[in-house]
Amino acid sequence: MTVGTSSAQGTLDPLLTHIQTAMEVLHEERRALMRGAFDKIAQITERKNEMLALLEAAIQSTPRTRKAILALSRLIADSRRNEAILAAAREGLMQARRRIAAISRAQKGVVAYQEDGSLISCEADSAATDRSA
Secondary structure, X not given: OOOOOOHHHHHHHHHHHHHHHHHHHHHHHHHHHHHOOHHHHHHHHHHHHHHHHHHHHHHHOOOOOHHHHHHHXXXXXXXXXXXXXXXXXXXXXXXXXXXXXXXXXXXXOEEEEOOOOOEEEEOOOHHHHOOOO
16 A cells, blocks of 8 residues: 555555456457457456456455446446457357358259159359359
């Protein structure tokens, strides 16, 4: 605790420090998501989990002051924003996967069964499925 600070402020400092660090991790995550750097998300998630443990411990030993509540509210809002971005990215990736699968199926042609159960197939015309510039 620094000279001239109250006991409540001294107790609040570790929580505010952890909140600031967690906000920085969330901003890093948001930048990675916006750049499409999905390879960094797993590492950032580990750091977020570490920060969560530190925050939980700091919250237990910190009085519920207005400053602490406002800082936690901002952290929650940032976290929810990243959650929405992650959900949108996940949905976009799932749509891309479905589209790639549909294109792949179209390039392979059509498979069907006759009344007697035998397989018939019609291969796609490569001229119709190749789209070169």
